[in-house]
Amino acid sequence: MAIITLLTDFGIADSYVAEIKAVLLAGAPQANLVDISHQIPPGDVQAGQYLLNRSWKRFPDGTIHLAVVDPGVGSERRAIAAQSGGHRFVAPDNGLLSFLPKNARFVALAIPAKASPTFHGRDVFAPAAASLATGASLESLGKTINDPYHAPLPTPSSDGAAVVGEVIYVDRFGTLVSNIPPELVEPGVRIRVAGTEVGPLRRTFGDAARGALVAFTGPGGTVWGLRSGRENSRGAACCAPTL
Amino acid sequence: MAIITLLTDFGIADSYVAEIKAVLLAGAPQANLVDISHQIPPGDVQAGQYLLNRSWKRFPDGTIHLAVVDPGVGSERRAIAAQSGGHRFVAPDNGLLSFLPKNARFVALAIPAKASPTFHGRDVFAPAAASLATGASLESLGKTINDPYHAPLPTPSSDGAAVVGEVIYVDRFGTLVSNIPPELVEPGVRIRVAGTEVGPLRRTFGDAARGALVAFTGPGGTVWGLRSGRENSRGAACCAPTL
Amino acid sequence: MAIITLLTDFGIADSYVAEIKAVLLAGAPQANLVDISHQIPPGDVQAGQYLLNRSWKRFPDGTIHLAVVDPGVGSERRAIAAQSGGHRFVAPDNGLLSFLPKNARFVALAIPAKASPTFHGRDVFAPAAASLATGASLESLGKTINDPYHAPLPTPSSDGAAVVGEVIYVDRFGTLVSNIPPELVEPGVRIRVAGTEVGPLRRTFGDAARGALVAFTGPGGTVWGLRSGRENSRGAACCAPTL
Numbered sequence: 253m254a255i256i257t258l259l260t261d262f263g264i265a266d267s268y269v270a271e272i273k274a275v276l277l278a279g280a281p282q283a284n285l286v287d288i289s290h291q292i293p294p295g296d297v298q299a300g301q302y303l304l305n306r307s308w309k310r311f312p313d314g315t316i317h318l319a320v321v322d323p324g325v326g327s328e329r330r331a332i333a334a335q336s337g338g339h340r341f342v343a344p345d346n347g348l349l350s351f352l353p354k355n356a357r358f359v360a361l362a363i364p365a366k367a368s369p370t371f372h373g374r375d376v377f378a379p380a381a382a383s384l385a386t387g388a389s390l391e392s393l394g395k396t397i398n399d400p401y402h403a404p405l406p407t408p409s410s411d412g413a414a415v416v417g418e419v420i421y422v423d424r425f426g427t428l429v430s431n432i433p434p435e436l437v438e439p440g441v442r443i444r445v446a447g448t449e450v451g452p453l454r455r456t457f458g459d460a461a462r463g464a465l466v467a468f469t470g471p472g473g474t475v476w477g478l479r480s481g482r483e484n485s486r487g488a489a490c491c492a493p494t495l
Numbered sequence: 496m497a498i499i500t501l502l503t504d505f506g507i508a509d510s511y512v513a514e515i516k517a518v519l520l521a522g523a524p525q526a527n528l529v530d531i532s533h534q535i536p537p538g539d540v541q542a543g544q545y546l547l548n549r550s551w552k553r554f555p556d557g558t559i560h561l562a563v564v565d566p567g568v569g570s571e572r573r574a575i576a577a578q579s580g581g582h583r584f585v586a587p588d589n590g591l592l593s594f595l596p597k598n599a600r601f602v603a604l605a606i607p608a609k610a611s612p613t614f615h616g617r618d619v620f621a622p623a624a625a626s627l628a629t630g631a632s633l634e635s636l637g638k639t640i641n642d643p644y645h646a647p648l649p650t651p652s653s654d655g656a657a658v659v660g661e662v663i664y665v666d667r668f669g670t671l672v673s674n675i676p677p678e679l680v681e682p683g684v685r686i687r688v689a690g691t692e693v694g695p696l697r698r699t700f701g702d703a704a705r706g707a708l709v710a711f712t713g714p715g716g717t718v719w720g721l722r723s724g725r726e727n728s729r730g731a732a733c734c735a736p737t738l
Numbered sequence: 739m740a741i742i743t744l745l746t747d748f749g750i751a752d753s754y755v756a757e758i759k760a761v762l763l764a765g766a767p768q769a770n771l772v773d774i775s776h777q778i779p780p781g782d783v784q785a786g787q788y789l790l791n792r793s794w795k796r797f798p799d800g801t802i803h804l805a806v807v808d809p810g811v812g813s814e815r816r817a818i819a820a821q822s823g824g825h826r827f828v829a830p831d832n833g834l835l836s837f838l839p840k841n842a843r844f845v846a847l848a849i850p851a852k853a854s855p856t857f858h859g860r861d862v863f864a865p866a867a868a869s870l871a872t873g874a875s876l877e878s879l880g881k882t883i884n885d886p887y888h889a890p891l892p893t894p895s896s897d898g899a900a901v902v903g904e905v906i907y908v909d910r911f912g913t914l915v916s917n918i919p920p921e922l923v924e925p926g927v928r929i930r931v932a933g934t935e936v937g938p939l940r941r942t943f944g945d946a947a948r949g950a951l952v953a954f955t956g957p958g959g960t961v962w963g964l965r966s967g968r969e970n971s972r973g974a975a976c977c978a979p980t981l
Contacts (some may be wrong), residue, residue: 326699456812569942614957
C-alpha cells in the first residue's frame with residue numbers, strides 16, 4: 253500500500269484537494285493518502301519547499317509526494333516527476349523540489365490535451381502519482397531532463413564577526429524559523445533578531461523568563477526564536493509583529 | 496474497501512467530524528474515509544451542493560457520500576439516502592442532493608429513538624453510511640420516497656442580447672465561480688462582472704496583464720473570474736471585495 | 739489494522755502533524771490514522787481534554803489515541819502512556835488524560851536521548867504509539883506509575899437554590915458548552931447564562947424563536963446554549979460576544 257503525501261496551497265474549504273484524492277484513489281485504490289499541508293500561502297513556492305523538505309525523508313521508502321504550489325499553472329512551465337532514493341515526487345518545475353540532492357533523476361510529464369489549464373494538480377499530477385503508485389517507473393512517465401528549475405532556500409552568510417541568517421518560515425505559534433544551523437552558533441555567542449538581543453542558545457522555549465524572546469535549536473534542525481512563557485508558551489502570533 | 500467521503504459544515508476544530516468517523520469505523524472497519532470539506536459556511540446548503548456536485552463523480556463506483564449541512568436538524572425535515580449509478584449518498588432532505596439525476600432512487604431513513612436531536616450526522620447518517628459500506632442495500636435502510644426536496648443551483652438566463660449568470664461560489668483564492676457554461680460564451684463576446692468589463696474569455700488566469708481581472712473556463716466547467724498576476728496569481732481575497 | 743487517533747494543538751498549516759504521521763506509518767505501516775483535532779487553542783490542556791473525552795469511547799476497542807497539547811515540552815514533566823479497557827493513550831503527563839477512570843493503568847515513557855526537546859510529539863509519542871500499534875504491551879513501554887497528574891474538568895456546584903455550572907468549551911458555531919448534566923435540570927426550571935434568562939430546556943436549537951438564546955441537551959451529554967434561527971441556526975460566533 254503505497255503512501256502518497258499531498259502538499260498544496262489549495263486550502264481545505266474548497267473541493268480541490270478532494271478532486272485530487274478522487275483521481276488518486278480511482279487510479280490507485282490501495283494508496284494511503286496523507287496530507288502534509290494545504291495551507292501553503294497562495295503561490296508561496298519557498299514555504300512549500302521548506303515544509304516538504306522537512307517532511308519527506310521521515311516517510312518510508314516507496315512514498316510518493318505530490319506537491320502543487322503552482323502560480324504558473326497553464327503557462328510554459330514544465331510539469332515534472334523526480335526520484336531520489338526510494339522516494340518519488342510530482343510537482344511543477346518552479347523550484348519546489350530544489351532541496352533534492354544532485355543525483356536525483358527528473359522527467360518532464362506530458363500534459364494531456366484534456367487537462368484543465370488551471371488545475372494540473374487534478375489533471376496532470378494526480379494521474380502521474382497514481383501511475384507511480386501502481387508500479388509505473390519514473391522514466392515511463394516522460395522524457396528525462398537534466399535542467400530542473402533550481403531555486404534553493406537562502407543560506408546564511410558571514411560578515412567575519414557574525415553569522416547572518418534570515419527568517420525563512422513563521423509557524424502557527426509565531427515561531428521564527430531561521431536558516432542558521434546550530435553548529436555555526438558557538439557557545440555563549442549573542443543572538444539578535446532584527447536588532448533585538450535574544451541571549452544565548454537555549455535548550456527549549458521553556459528555558460527563559462516568561463515573555464522573553466528565546467532562541468533554541470528547533471526540531472527542523474536550525475535556530476528558531478519564540479517568545480516564551482511556561483504555561484502557554486506558544487501564543488499564536490506572539491512574536492511576528494515585533495520582530 | 497469502500498470509500499466514504501465526508502462533507503459537512505462542522506469545521507475541523509471541534510470533535511464532531513471525529514465522532515462521525517468513529518461511528519463509521521466502528522461499523523465499517525475497512526472503510527476508507529476521505530474528507531471533501533468541513534468548511535462549508537454554517538448552514539449554507541447551496542455551497543455544500545456546489546462542492547459535492549463537483550466532486551462525487553470523480554470518485555470510483557461504489558463510493559458512499561455522507562453530506563451534512565443541516566440547519567434543520569431535529570425538526571420535521573426527513574433524513575434520506577440516495578443512489579445514482581454506483582454512488583450512494585446519505586444527507587438531510589433539504590436540497591443538498593438536488594444535483595442528482597432524475598432517475599436517482601431515494602429512501603427516507605428512520606431516526607433512532609436515541610439519536611441526539613442536534614447531531615444526526617453522528618447518530619443517523621454515519622450509521623446509515625456504515626451499513627451501506629458493509630453491504631446493506633439502499634432499500635434496506637428505509638421506505639422509498641419520490642418527492643425529495645428539490646432546490647437546484649440557479650441557472651443562467653438570457654435577456655436576448657446577453658447571457659446573465661450569477662456568482663454561485665467564491666473560493667479560497669477569491670475566484671468568482673459563475674454558473675455560465677462556456678459554450679454560451681461566443682468567441683470575442685464581452686464579459687462583465689458587476690459592471691466591470693473583463694475582456695474576452697481566456698485560457699487561464701496567467702493570460703492577462705498582472706492585476707487585471709480575467710475570465711476563463713474554470714476546472715469546474717463554468718466561467719470563472721479572477722484578478723491575475725503571473726508570480727502570485729491567486730492572492731486570497733484579491734477580488735471579492737471589489738466585484 | 740489498528741486505528742491511531744491524533745489530537746494536538748499543532749494546527750494544520752505547518753508540517754508538524756505530517757512529521758508525526760510519517761513516524762507512525764514508518765513504524766506501523768498498517769495503522770489507520772484519524773484526526774480528532776489539531777486546532778486546540780495553543781497550550782489549552784482543558785480544551786484538549788474536553789474533546790478527547792467526548793471522542794475516544796466511540797472508536798472501536800484496540801484504538802490508540804495520541805494526544806499532544808504540551809506547553810511544558812522539554813521540561814521535567816513526564817511523558818506517559820495509559821490503558822483503559824481496550825483503548826490506549828500516549829500523552830504528556832499534564833492532566834490531558836484526567837478523564838480516564840480510576841482503574842486505568844499508566845506508565846512513564848523513556849525520553850530518547852536524540853529526541854528534540856521541543857517536539858516530543860514526533861520523537862517520543864509517535865514512536866510509542868507505533869509500538870503499541872504493532873503489538874507492544876503498555877508495560878513494555880516504561881515503568882508503571884500510580885500518580886499521573888490529575889486536573890479534571892470543573893464540575894457544577896449547587897448553592898441550594900440553583901445549580902451553578904460553567905462554560906467549558908465554545909464550538910465553531912458559537913455554542914456554549916456547559917458542564918451541567920441535564921438530569922440536574924428539573925422540568926420547567928429557569929436557566930440563565932451570565933445573567934441572561936434563557937428559558938426552559940428545549941429539545942433542539944430549532945425549538946425557539948429566531949434569534950433567541952436557547953438551552954438544550956447537547957450531543958456531548960451536557961446542557962448547551964446557542965442563539966437560534968431556523969434557516970441558518972448556527973451562525974459562527976453568534977453568541978460568544980454577548981454572553
